[in-house]
Amino acid sequence: MPRYFFSLRHRPGENGLAVDHEGDELADETLVRAHALHVARETIAKDRMVTIRDWMVCSFEITDEAGRHIMTVPFSEVVSDEDDED
Amino acid sequence: MSPDDFALLQPHLQLVHTELRQTLIAPNEPVKQLFFPETGYVSMVTQGSQGDKVEAALIGWEGIVGASPVLLGTDRTPHHSFVQAPGKMLVIDKSALCAAVDQSPSLHKLLLRYTQVLLVEAVQTAFVNASYQIEVRLARWVVMCHDRVDGDELTMTHDFVAMMLGVQRSSATLAVQALEGLLLIKAKRGRMTVRDRQGLIDLADGGYGLPEAEYARLIEGA
Numbered sequence A: 001m002p003r004y005f006f007s008l009r010h011r012p013g014e015n016g017l018a019v020d021h022e023g024d025e026l027a028d029e030t031l032v033r034a035h036a037l038h039v040a041r042e043t044i045a046k047d048r049m050v051t052i053r054d055w056m057v058c059s060f061e062i063t064d065e066a067g068r069h070i071m072t073v074p075f076s077e078v079v080s081d082e083d084d085e086d
Numbered sequence B: 001m002s003p004d005d006f007a008l009l010q011p012h013l014q015l016v017h018t019e020l021r022q023t024l025i026a027p028n029e030p031v032k033q034l035f036f037p038e039t040g041y042v043s044m045v046t047q048g049s050q051g052d053k054v055e056a057a058l059i060g061w062e063g064i065v066g067a068s069p070v071l072l073g074t075d076r077t078p079h080h081s082f083v084q085a086p087g088k089m090l091v092i093d094k095s096a097l098c099a100a101v102d103q104s105p106s107l108h109k110l111l112l113r114y115t116q117v118l119l120v121e122a123v124q125t126a127f128v129n130a131s132y133q134i135e136v137r138l139a140r141w142v143v144m145c146h147d148r149v150d151g152d153e154l155t156m157t158h159d160f161v162a163m164m165l166g167v168q169r170s171s172a173t174l175a176v177q178a179l180e181g182l183l184l185i186k187a188k189r190g191r192m193t194v195r196d197r198q199g200l201i202d203l204a205d206g207g208y209g210l211p212e213a214e215y216a217r218l219i220e221g222a
Helices: A030-046 B003-012 B067-071 B094-103 B105-131 B134-146 B158-165 B169-181 B197-204 B210-220
Strands: A003-009 A059-063 A069-074 B014-017 B023-025 B033-037 B041-047 B053-059 B080-085 B088-093 B153-155 B185-188 B191-194
Touching: A003 A030, A003 B169, A030 A059, A030 A069, A030 B169, B003 B088, B003 B094, B003 B105, B033 B041, B033 B094, B041 B158, B053 B080, B053 B105, B053 B134, B053 B158, B067 B094, B067 B105, B088 B094, B094 B105, B105 B134, B105 B210, B134 B153, B134 B158, B134 B169, B134 B191, B134 B197, B158 B169, B169 B185
Parallel strands: none
Antiparallel strands: A003 A059, A059 A069, B014 B088, B023 B080, B033 B088, B041 B053, B041 B080, B153 B191, B185 B191
Protein backbone atom coordinates (compact mmCIF):
# COMPACT_ATOMS: atom_id res chain seq x y z
CA MET A 1 0.00 0.00 0.00
CA PRO A 2 1.27 3.52 -0.68
CA ARG A 3 2.37 5.61 2.26
CA TYR A 4 1.32 9.22 2.79
CA PHE A 5 2.96 11.73 5.11
CA PHE A 6 0.85 14.10 7.17
CA SER A 7 3.05 17.03 8.16
CA LEU A 8 1.43 19.50 10.51
CA ARG A 9 1.56 23.19 9.60
CA HIS A 10 1.02 25.26 12.74
CA ARG A 11 2.86 28.50 11.93
CA PRO A 12 4.31 30.06 8.79
CA GLY A 13 7.95 29.42 8.04
CA GLU A 14 10.35 26.50 8.35
CA ASN A 15 9.89 26.05 12.10
CA GLY A 16 6.14 26.03 11.75
CA LEU A 17 5.99 22.62 10.10
CA ALA A 18 6.15 19.41 12.14
CA VAL A 19 7.44 17.09 9.44
CA ASP A 20 6.01 13.58 9.39
CA HIS A 21 8.76 11.08 8.57
CA GLU A 22 6.70 8.02 9.42
CA GLY A 23 3.48 8.31 7.46
CA ASP A 24 0.38 6.17 7.21
CA GLU A 25 -0.44 3.48 4.68
CA LEU A 26 -3.63 4.13 2.76
CA ALA A 27 -4.99 2.21 -0.21
CA ASP A 28 -5.17 5.25 -2.48
CA GLU A 29 -5.37 9.03 -2.65
CA THR A 30 -9.13 9.16 -2.26
CA LEU A 31 -8.74 8.05 1.37
CA VAL A 32 -6.12 10.68 2.19
CA ARG A 33 -8.53 13.53 2.81
CA ALA A 34 -10.88 11.44 4.97
CA HIS A 35 -7.93 10.22 7.03
CA ALA A 36 -6.61 13.78 7.50
CA LEU A 37 -10.04 14.97 8.63
CA HIS A 38 -10.41 12.03 11.00
CA VAL A 39 -7.03 12.74 12.62
CA ALA A 40 -7.80 16.47 12.74
CA ARG A 41 -11.11 15.78 14.46
CA GLU A 42 -9.47 13.52 17.07
CA THR A 43 -6.74 16.10 17.61
CA ILE A 44 -9.16 18.98 18.12
CA ALA A 45 -11.26 16.88 20.48
CA LYS A 46 -8.51 15.41 22.65
CA ASP A 47 -5.01 16.82 22.26
CA ARG A 48 -4.06 19.74 24.47
CA MET A 49 -0.70 21.36 23.79
CA VAL A 50 1.27 24.30 25.11
CA THR A 51 2.56 24.89 21.59
CA ILE A 52 -0.89 25.18 19.97
CA ARG A 53 -3.43 27.71 21.18
CA ASP A 54 -5.91 27.05 18.40
CA TRP A 55 -5.98 23.89 16.30
CA MET A 56 -8.27 25.63 13.81
CA VAL A 57 -5.34 27.56 12.33
CA CYS A 58 -3.43 24.31 11.66
CA SER A 59 -3.46 22.20 8.54
CA PHE A 60 -2.04 18.95 7.24
CA GLU A 61 0.38 19.29 4.34
CA ILE A 62 0.26 15.86 2.79
CA THR A 63 2.98 14.36 0.61
CA ASP A 64 3.53 10.97 -0.99
CA GLU A 65 6.58 8.71 -0.86
CA ALA A 66 8.24 10.67 -3.66
CA GLY A 67 7.85 13.87 -1.63
CA ARG A 68 5.21 15.25 -3.99
CA HIS A 69 2.63 17.53 -2.43
CA ILE A 70 -0.74 15.78 -2.62
CA MET A 71 -3.04 18.20 -0.83
CA THR A 72 -3.44 20.55 2.09
CA VAL A 73 -6.27 19.88 4.52
CA PRO A 74 -7.02 22.72 6.96
CA PHE A 75 -8.28 21.63 10.37
CA SER A 76 -11.08 24.18 9.98
CA GLU A 77 -12.62 21.91 7.35
CA VAL A 78 -13.63 19.53 10.14
CA VAL A 79 -16.46 21.93 10.98
CA SER A 80 -17.88 22.07 7.46
CA ASP A 81 -17.44 18.33 7.01
CA GLU A 82 -19.51 17.21 9.98
CA ASP A 83 -21.16 14.40 8.04
CA ASP A 84 -18.01 13.30 6.29
CA GLU A 85 -17.65 9.59 7.05
CA ASP A 86 -14.23 8.15 7.76
CA MET B 1 16.26 -8.41 47.33
CA SER B 2 18.05 -10.30 50.09
CA PRO B 3 20.66 -12.93 49.07
CA ASP B 4 18.47 -15.64 50.68
CA ASP B 5 15.44 -14.65 48.62
CA PHE B 6 17.49 -14.44 45.48
CA ALA B 7 18.85 -17.94 46.20
CA LEU B 8 15.24 -19.20 46.33
CA LEU B 9 14.49 -17.82 42.88
CA GLN B 10 17.85 -18.31 41.24
CA PRO B 11 17.56 -22.00 40.21
CA HIS B 12 14.29 -21.18 38.41
CA LEU B 13 15.46 -18.09 36.51
CA GLN B 14 16.21 -18.36 32.85
CA LEU B 15 17.84 -15.63 30.79
CA VAL B 16 15.96 -14.65 27.62
CA HIS B 17 16.48 -12.00 24.98
CA THR B 18 13.33 -10.07 24.25
CA GLU B 19 12.32 -8.43 20.99
CA LEU B 20 10.67 -5.10 20.28
CA ARG B 21 6.90 -5.31 20.84
CA GLN B 22 7.09 -8.91 22.10
CA THR B 23 4.08 -9.70 24.27
CA LEU B 24 5.05 -10.80 27.78
CA ILE B 25 1.61 -10.76 29.37
CA ALA B 26 -1.35 -11.02 26.98
CA PRO B 27 -4.64 -9.43 28.07
CA ASN B 28 -7.18 -11.81 29.61
CA GLU B 29 -5.02 -14.88 29.23
CA PRO B 30 -3.56 -16.93 32.08
CA VAL B 31 -0.17 -15.62 33.19
CA LYS B 32 2.33 -18.46 32.94
CA GLN B 33 5.61 -16.63 33.42
CA LEU B 34 6.90 -13.49 35.09
CA PHE B 35 9.82 -11.40 33.88
CA PHE B 36 12.58 -9.47 35.61
CA PRO B 37 14.03 -7.07 33.00
CA GLU B 38 17.81 -6.70 33.30
CA THR B 39 18.07 -4.38 30.32
CA GLY B 40 15.34 -2.85 28.22
CA TYR B 41 11.87 -2.08 29.48
CA VAL B 42 8.24 -3.05 29.16
CA SER B 43 5.02 -1.06 28.74
CA MET B 44 1.87 -1.97 30.57
CA VAL B 45 -1.03 -0.63 28.53
CA THR B 46 -4.78 -0.67 28.50
CA GLN B 47 -6.74 -0.89 25.28
CA GLY B 48 -9.82 1.03 24.19
CA SER B 49 -12.70 -0.31 22.11
CA GLN B 50 -11.14 1.08 18.89
CA GLY B 51 -7.90 -0.80 19.59
CA ASP B 52 -6.24 2.39 20.77
CA LYS B 53 -3.78 1.81 23.58
CA VAL B 54 -2.55 4.06 26.35
CA GLU B 55 0.33 3.31 28.63
CA ALA B 56 -0.26 3.08 32.37
CA ALA B 57 3.19 2.03 33.59
CA LEU B 58 6.76 1.30 32.52
CA ILE B 59 8.68 -1.63 33.95
CA GLY B 60 12.46 -1.96 33.66
CA TRP B 61 15.33 -3.22 35.81
CA GLU B 62 13.55 -1.89 38.91
CA GLY B 63 10.56 -4.18 38.56
CA ILE B 64 8.90 -7.43 37.63
CA VAL B 65 6.39 -7.96 34.85
CA GLY B 66 3.34 -9.94 35.91
CA ALA B 67 3.60 -9.10 39.60
CA SER B 68 0.20 -7.53 40.07
CA PRO B 69 -2.12 -10.33 38.90
CA VAL B 70 0.02 -13.13 40.38
CA LEU B 71 0.75 -11.51 43.75
CA LEU B 72 -2.81 -10.31 44.13
CA GLY B 73 -4.20 -13.79 43.63
CA THR B 74 -5.61 -13.90 40.14
CA ASP B 75 -4.44 -15.76 37.05
CA ARG B 76 -5.01 -13.02 34.45
CA THR B 77 -5.28 -9.29 33.81
CA PRO B 78 -7.03 -7.15 31.18
CA HIS B 79 -3.77 -5.22 30.68
CA HIS B 80 -1.22 -5.94 28.00
CA SER B 81 2.49 -5.94 28.81
CA PHE B 82 4.90 -5.85 25.89
CA VAL B 83 8.53 -5.00 25.23
CA GLN B 84 9.12 -1.36 24.44
CA ALA B 85 12.91 -1.51 24.49
CA PRO B 86 14.40 -4.95 23.80
CA GLY B 87 16.91 -6.44 26.19
CA LYS B 88 17.81 -9.29 28.49
CA MET B 89 15.25 -10.48 30.98
CA LEU B 90 15.13 -13.21 33.59
CA VAL B 91 12.01 -15.29 33.24
CA ILE B 92 10.47 -17.49 35.92
CA ASP B 93 7.48 -19.82 35.81
CA LYS B 94 4.53 -18.62 37.81
CA SER B 95 4.45 -21.84 39.86
CA ALA B 96 8.12 -21.44 40.85
CA LEU B 97 7.60 -17.82 41.83
CA CYS B 98 4.50 -18.67 43.86
CA ALA B 99 6.34 -21.49 45.65
CA ALA B 100 9.19 -19.11 46.56
CA VAL B 101 6.72 -16.48 47.76
CA ASP B 102 4.95 -19.10 49.94
CA GLN B 103 8.27 -20.04 51.46
CA SER B 104 9.59 -16.55 52.13
CA PRO B 105 7.54 -13.82 53.84
CA SER B 106 10.25 -11.25 53.06
CA LEU B 107 10.10 -12.02 49.33
CA HIS B 108 6.31 -11.87 49.46
CA LYS B 109 6.42 -8.48 51.16
CA LEU B 110 8.97 -7.11 48.72
CA LEU B 111 6.90 -8.11 45.69
CA LEU B 112 3.71 -6.74 47.26
CA ARG B 113 5.50 -3.46 47.89
CA TYR B 114 6.58 -3.37 44.27
CA THR B 115 2.94 -3.95 43.29
CA GLN B 116 2.03 -0.91 45.40
CA VAL B 117 4.69 1.15 43.57
CA LEU B 118 3.18 0.03 40.26
CA LEU B 119 -0.26 1.18 41.44
CA VAL B 120 1.19 4.54 42.46
CA GLU B 121 2.80 4.83 39.03
CA ALA B 122 -0.43 3.99 37.17
CA VAL B 123 -2.42 6.49 39.23
CA GLN B 124 0.27 9.11 38.64
CA THR B 125 0.01 8.47 34.90
CA ALA B 126 -3.78 8.97 35.09
CA PHE B 127 -3.23 12.23 36.96
CA VAL B 128 -0.63 13.48 34.49
CA ASN B 129 -2.74 12.52 31.47
CA ALA B 130 -5.74 14.35 32.91
CA SER B 131 -3.91 17.44 34.14
CA TYR B 132 -1.00 18.23 31.87
CA GLN B 133 -0.53 19.17 28.26
CA ILE B 134 1.29 16.90 25.85
CA GLU B 135 4.74 18.54 25.99
CA VAL B 136 4.79 18.10 29.78
CA ARG B 137 3.59 14.50 29.54
CA LEU B 138 6.30 13.75 26.99
CA ALA B 139 8.96 15.28 29.25
CA ARG B 140 7.88 13.01 32.13
CA TRP B 141 7.79 9.96 29.91
CA VAL B 142 11.24 10.61 28.42
CA VAL B 143 12.69 10.85 31.95
CA MET B 144 10.96 7.59 32.92
CA CYS B 145 12.44 5.83 29.88
CA HIS B 146 15.83 7.41 30.61
CA ASP B 147 15.68 5.90 34.12
CA ARG B 148 15.50 2.47 32.51
CA VAL B 149 18.35 2.60 29.98
CA ASP B 150 22.11 2.83 30.13
CA GLY B 151 23.23 6.05 28.49
CA ASP B 152 21.17 8.86 27.02
CA GLU B 153 19.79 7.37 23.86
CA LEU B 154 16.19 6.19 23.46
CA THR B 155 14.89 4.41 20.38
CA MET B 156 11.28 5.14 19.52
CA THR B 157 9.13 6.17 16.58
CA HIS B 158 6.69 9.05 16.91
CA ASP B 159 3.92 6.57 16.19
CA PHE B 160 4.98 4.77 19.34
CA VAL B 161 5.30 7.95 21.41
CA ALA B 162 1.78 8.87 20.28
CA MET B 163 0.41 5.49 21.29
CA MET B 164 2.05 5.60 24.70
CA LEU B 165 0.74 9.08 25.46
CA GLY B 166 -2.66 8.43 23.88
CA VAL B 167 -2.34 11.28 21.36
CA GLN B 168 -2.19 11.69 17.58
CA ARG B 169 1.20 11.13 15.92
CA SER B 170 1.33 14.71 14.61
CA SER B 171 0.86 15.98 18.17
CA ALA B 172 3.68 13.69 19.33
CA THR B 173 5.93 15.09 16.58
CA LEU B 174 5.06 18.64 17.65
CA ALA B 175 5.83 17.82 21.29
CA VAL B 176 9.18 16.26 20.33
CA GLN B 177 9.96 19.43 18.35
CA ALA B 178 9.01 21.59 21.32
CA LEU B 179 11.34 19.68 23.67
CA GLU B 180 14.06 19.90 21.07
CA GLY B 181 13.50 23.66 20.77
CA LEU B 182 14.04 23.94 24.53
CA LEU B 183 17.35 22.02 24.06
CA LEU B 184 16.13 19.26 26.39
CA ILE B 185 16.48 16.46 23.85
CA LYS B 186 17.96 15.88 20.46
CA ALA B 187 15.71 14.03 18.07
CA LYS B 188 16.48 12.09 14.95
CA ARG B 189 14.22 9.75 13.09
CA GLY B 190 13.21 6.98 15.44
CA ARG B 191 15.57 8.07 18.18
CA MET B 192 15.98 10.64 20.92
CA THR B 193 18.97 11.69 22.95
CA VAL B 194 18.47 13.19 26.40
CA ARG B 195 20.46 16.44 26.62
CA ASP B 196 19.15 17.99 29.80
CA ARG B 197 17.57 15.55 32.22
CA GLN B 198 17.03 18.13 34.95
CA GLY B 199 15.40 20.44 32.41
CA LEU B 200 12.98 17.66 31.49
CA ILE B 201 12.16 17.03 35.15
CA ASP B 202 11.58 20.77 35.64
CA LEU B 203 9.28 20.88 32.61
CA ALA B 204 7.41 17.81 33.93
CA ASP B 205 6.44 20.12 36.78
CA GLY B 206 5.95 17.60 39.57
CA GLY B 207 4.43 15.03 37.19
CA TYR B 208 7.66 13.08 37.56
CA GLY B 209 8.95 11.87 40.90
CA LEU B 210 6.15 10.54 43.10
CA PRO B 211 6.29 6.85 42.08
CA GLU B 212 10.07 7.11 41.97
CA ALA B 213 10.10 8.39 45.56
CA GLU B 214 7.77 5.59 46.64
CA TYR B 215 10.09 3.10 44.99
CA ALA B 216 13.03 4.52 46.91
CA ARG B 217 11.06 4.40 50.17
CA LEU B 218 9.46 0.96 49.79
CA ILE B 219 12.02 -1.03 47.82
CA GLU B 220 15.45 0.56 48.07
CA GLY B 221 14.87 1.63 51.67
CA ALA B 222 13.53 -1.79 52.69
